[in-house]
Amino acid sequence: MTLKSLLKTGAAAMLLAPAAHAQEMADTVTFVSWGGAYQASQINAYTDPYQAANPDVTIVWDESSPEAVARMRAMFEANNVTWDLVDVVAADAIRLCDEGLAMEVDHDEILAPAPDGTPASEDFGDLIVSDCFIPQIVYSTTNGYRTDVAAWEGRTPDSVCALFDTENFPGTRTLERRPINNLEWALLCDGVAQEDIYDVLETEEGIDRAFAMLDRIKEDTLWWTSAAEAIQFMADGEAVMGSSYNGRLFSAIVEQDQPIEMLWDAQVFDLDGWVIPEGLPEDRLNRVLDFLYFGTDTQRLADQAAYISYGPARNSSAPLVGTHAELGVEMAPHMPTNPANSERVIVFNYLWWADYRDDLDARFQAWLAQ
Amino acid sequence: MSDATAGNLSQAAAEARRDDAAQTGPMLAADGRPLKQSLNRALRAQKLRALALIAPLLIFLLVTFVAPILDMLFRSVENQIVSETLPRTVIALEDWDAEDLPSEDIYAALAYDLHAAVERRIHTRLGSRLNYEETGLSSIFRRSGRGIDDVGEGYADQFIDLDPAWEEPATWIGLMADPDWIAEQAAWAATETEAREPVFQLAPGIADLLPETADAYRSFALALQAEARNPDSPTTEEPWNTVFLALYRDLSAGAEVGAVEGPEFARAEVVRLQEAAAAVASFTPVDLRATFADIDEGWAEMPIWTTIQTFSDPYTAGYFLAAVDLQLTPSGIEVVEENQRIYMLLFQRTMVLSLTIMGLCVILGYPIAYLLSNLPLRTSNMLLILVLLPFWTSLLVRTSAWKVLLQQEGVINDLLVWIGLVADDARLAMINNQVGTVVAMTHILLPFMILPLYSVMKTIPPSYMRAAKSLGATNWTAFRRVYFPQSVPGIGAGCILVFILSIGYYITPEIVGGRTGIFISNRIAFHISDSLNWGLAAALGSILLALVLVLYWLYDRIVGIDNVKLG
Numbered sequence: 001m002t003l004k005s006l007l008k009t010g011a012a013a014m015l016l017a018p019a020a021h022a023q024e025m026a027d028t029v030t031f032v033s034w035g036g037a038y039q040a041s042q043i044n045a046y047t048d049p050y051q052a053a054n055p056d057v058t059i060v061w062d063e064s065s066p067e068a069v070a071r072m073r074a075m076f077e078a079n080n081v082t083w084d085l086v087d088v089v090a091a092d093a094i095r096l097c098d099e100g101l102a103m104e105v106d107h108d109e110i111l112a113p114a115p116d117g118t119p120a121s122e123d124f125g126d127l128i129v130s131d132c133f134i135p136q137i138v139y140s141t142t143n144g145y146r147t148d149v150a151a152w153e154g155r156t157p158d159s160v161c162a163l164f165d166t167e168n169f170p171g172t173r174t175l176e177r178r179p180i181n182n183l184e185w186a187l188l189c190d191g192v193a194q195e196d197i198y199d200v201l202e203t204e205e206g207i208d209r210a211f212a213m214l215d216r217i218k219e220d221t222l223w224w225t226s227a228a229e230a231i232q233f234m235a236d237g238e239a240v241m242g243s244s245y246n247g248r249l250f251s252a253i254v255e256q257d258q259p260i261e262m263l264w265d266a267q268v269f270d271l272d273g274w275v276i277p278e279g280l281p282e283d284r285l286n287r288v289l290d291f292l293y294f295g296t297d298t299q300r301l302a303d304q305a306a307y308i309s310y311g312p313a314r315n316s317s318a319p320l321v322g323t324h325a326e327l328g329v330e331m332a333p334h335m336p337t338n339p340a341n342s343e344r345v346i347v348f349n350y351l352w353w354a355d356y357r358d359d360l361d362a363r364f365q366a367w368l369a370q
Numbered sequence: 371m372s373d374a375t376a377g378n379l380s381q382a383a384a385e386a387r388r389d390d391a392a393q394t395g396p397m398l399a400a401d402g403r404p405l406k407q408s409l410n411r412a413l414r415a416q417k418l419r420a421l422a423l424i425a426p427l428l429i430f431l432l433v434t435f436v437a438p439i440l441d442m443l444f445r446s447v448e449n450q451i452v453s454e455t456l457p458r459t460v461i462a463l464e465d466w467d468a469e470d471l472p473s474e475d476i477y478a479a480l481a482y483d484l485h486a487a488v489e490r491r492i493h494t495r496l497g498s499r500l501n502y503e504e505t506g507l508s509s510i511f512r513r514s515g516r517g518i519d520d521v522g523e524g525y526a527d528q529f530i531d532l533d534p535a536w537e538e539p540a541t542w543i544g545l546m547a548d549p550d551w552i553a554e555q556a557a558w559a560a561t562e563t564e565a566r567e568p569v570f571q572l573a574p575g576i577a578d579l580l581p582e583t584a585d586a587y588r589s590f591a592l593a594l595q596a597e598a599r600n601p602d603s604p605t606t607e608e609p610w611n612t613v614f615l616a617l618y619r620d621l622s623a624g625a626e627v628g629a630v631e632g633p634e635f636a637r638a639e640v641v642r643l644q645e646a647a648a649a650v651a652s653f654t655p656v657d658l659r660a661t662f663a664d665i666d667e668g669w670a671e672m673p674i675w676t677t678i679q680t681f682s683d684p685y686t687a688g689y690f691l692a693a694v695d696l697q698l699t700p701s702g703i704e705v706v707e708e709n710q711r712i713y714m715l716l717f718q719r720t721m722v723l724s725l726t727i728m729g730l731c732v733i734l735g736y737p738i739a740y741l742l743s744n745l746p747l748r749t750s751n752m753l754l755i756l757v758l759l760p761f762w763t764s765l766l767v768r769t770s771a772w773k774v775l776l777q778q779e780g781v782i783n784d785l786l787v788w789i790g791l792v793a794d795d796a797r798l799a800m801i802n803n804q805v806g807t808v809v810a811m812t813h814i815l816l817p818f819m820i821l822p823l824y825s826v827m828k829t830i831p832p833s834y835m836r837a838a839k840s841l842g843a844t845n846w847t848a849f850r851r852v853y854f855p856q857s858v859p860g861i862g863a864g865c866i867l868v869f870i871l872s873i874g875y876y877i878t879p880e881i882v883g884g885r886t887g888i889f890i891s892n893r894i895a896f897h898i899s900d901s902l903n904w905g906l907a908a909a910l911g912s913i914l915l916a917l918v919l920v921l922y923w924l925y926d927r928i929v930g931i932d933n934v935k936l937g
Binding site for chain 2: 236
């Protein structure tokens with residue numbers, strides 16, 4: 001898609017925007033995102049075209065998404081909310097909504113319908129996991145492994161259970177320092193059927209089972225807190241396999257040409273999207289709504305996939321996904337949503353984890369520390 | 371003669387003074403005020419001036435140091451959210467024996483509270499708060515937010531079947547609202563101003579007649595008016611189903627509506643109320659507990675109730691207990707299960723590792739400081755820069771550099787393998803564990819030990835050592851009995867600095883500590899930014915602060931704080 005046609009569709013979308021948005025709008029807004037390649041993809045796909053159509057708008061970026069929930073709570077306590085649109089993962093969106101810090105929205109009212117007229121709420125479908133959440137992308141936490149491990153004697157892992165198989169796949173692993181995903185994988189590899197995982201995890205024996213499984217690799221694992229660490233461990237050869245976000249793995253494999261391969265089995269789907277802070281002044285809210293109508297439409301979400309290997313959250317965007325903006329590789333095979341990659345998928349169970357997170361986290365951290 | 375004169379003179383002076391005191395009272399200053407007063411005034415002005423001079427710093431300290439600490443201490447016990455969100459339920463639960471599920475009265479109180487909380491969108495906050503104590507409560511509250519409209523629906527239908535007028539907002543206004551408010555509201559509606567609707571007022575006497583209904587209707591009306599973006603008016607909205615529930619409960623409890631004499635315009639409403647009162651006996655009762663169980667089974671189980679009751683006080687020791695691996699349960703304080711105990715372990719580890727780091731800093735720093743203070747100035751300045759250079763380098767850079775050096779595929783391991791000291795498949799694990807934390811933090815904190823040591827050693831005259839040796843002491847005795855005692859204040863200062871800095875350290879253990887090398891501050895950071903359990907984070911922080919103060923006090927008792935010198 002050329003810039004010109006991009007602008008055209010952008011302008012068309014602007015004209016279609018409901019008249020309600022044509023009110024007094026603030027010219028400077030603050031968006032919050034994750035920095036790095038992800039934020040760059042948002043700038044390229046969403047805000048650059050928006051600013052081209054609205055030259056007098058200034059967008060200030062704040063790279064605070066990792067601590068967005070705590071920061072927003074602090075802002076609300078100080079009664080001084082300086083953010084206008086915040087990019088968070090779905091679990092955080094649910095918490096912000098629970099805490100009353102994020103605004104509830106009517107998706108059909110504020111977001112553009114699909115080109116064929118399907119209302120936004122249907123186009124996003126199940127991905128609207130909270131009334132405050134406007135999804136952008138589907139990403140996944142999945143595993144990668146080094147392709148040059150001599151001790152494996154040519155064997156390559158084809159299932160997530162290779163993580164727990166230290167006999168066939170010796171070497172250090174790297175996993176996230178939190179219970180989410182790790183407990184699911186542990187149970188899955190202990191023979192629990194995928195649909196029973198959360199039922200089993202609700203019982204004391206089930207939790208013991210999961211931890212017994214993790215005990216096998218406790219001493220062989222480096223526990224990461226930021227996904228970049230995991231990639232670093234694998235690139236340095238400190239770890240031979242481990243979990244990270246699929247976009248990070250993609251950039252290590254395709255952009256940096258590291259001897260790492262994807263292991264898509266039992267990838268965990270997660271979502272990332274926008275929330276609007278509660279109680280914005282009228283003019284800032286209008287600007288944000290105006291941007292959102294444009295920035296989350298079908299074409300914009302599809303465009304983002306040209307810069308990063310995360311799947312667009314709209315059903316209608318999937319057919320429009322093209323090639324990588326710089327490398328020219330087809331992006332579709334690298335999407336977590338690609339059928340070949342998603343034979344076995346765990347969908348992050350937000351509501352379950354919202355309940356059990358505090359408890360299991362205490363248990364997990366105690367397990368780690370002992 | 372001169373003696374006599376002097377004696378006479380002093381006698382005369384003393385007499386004069388006595389006379390003076392007897393006649394004129396206090397001594398006077400030049401302006402006629404008593405001297406004492408005048409002196410006090412001058413001193414006060416001086417004090418004020420001094421205070422004004424330090425005021426900027428004092429205010430700065432109060433605002434940026436004392437206030438946050440007090441705020442943190444307060445958060446660690448504050449628990450008003452429960453009694454603010456569920457005020458009626460908390461009161462109703464006071465007398466509950468926690469043996470059987472609560473009575474219908476308590477469920478009714480919950481219905482009123484929850485409906486008001488849902489409208490204000492604060493019920494999920496309470497859910498998150500209580501979920502820290504009991505797993506699963508967060509989703510019970512979230513689901514209840516969606517289901518709360520079902521509570522009392524049965525009664526609303528029956529009232530409306532009896533007389534469709536119950537559906538009309540005007541019926542309720544006539545019954546519940548203060549006539550003065552109705553007039554005010556009408557005037558407000560006529561003017562179409564930007565101002566908000568006058569705040570709803572209950573009719574006088576209605577709260578005595580229909581206590582629950584009046585209470586429920588009032589919270590309904592106020593919730594509508596308080597909506598931030600699109601405030602509604604009770605004059606145009608049908609009341610919540612919980613208001614019908616309240617009306618049913620009042621009427622079936624035998625409210626004496628026969629005696630009501632409403633104002634002229636509300637005559638019809640009063641008649642309607644009397645009709646309803648006659649009819650409620652024939653209404654089909656709705657089981658509130660079953661209604662709540664339909665919304666979420668959790669409401670028909672004990673844990674949620676005992677948790678609300680246990681944490682209903684506006685102040686709680688719960689966070690402090692959790693911070694030392696205890697928990698508050700309905701049956702008292704208990705130790706948490708062994709597989710969840712973590713904080714005592716981390717406090718202990720933080721202490722032990724910090725002491726280790728402090729000790730290593732003394733051992734490494736002392737010879738360096740000695741060398742620096744005894745070399746000629748030019749060379750020692752050069753060396754001092756080498757000490758300070760890492761001090762000026764970013765913490766993250768230094769920590770990451772240790773990572774490159776110490777990791778298994780890192781420089782040191784490569785070197786050891788190349789020399790042949792270590793086999794290639796048995797590389798040493800020197801990072802992502804306690805060793806990593808100790809090495810990296812000793813390096814980072816070393817300047818804090820060297821600098822006070824250096825400045826103290828600088829002041830020890832070299833002649834003392836020479837004197838000791840010339841009196842026959844060996845090098846070792848001279849050092850032990852002359853030099854070392856004089857350098858102790860520097861060691862004290864360095865130790866306090868290093869130890870206090872290290873127990874609060876967080877970034878370095880996070881990066882190089884791995885599984886076994888993290889500190890208590892990492893958990894505090896987790897609770898601040900990840901789990902949002904700020905109460906627990908505050909309690910952990912307070913305990914850490916108390917520990918530092920205790921150690922400081924101990925140090926003062928044993929070594930004496932006057933013995934600390936920074937230079």
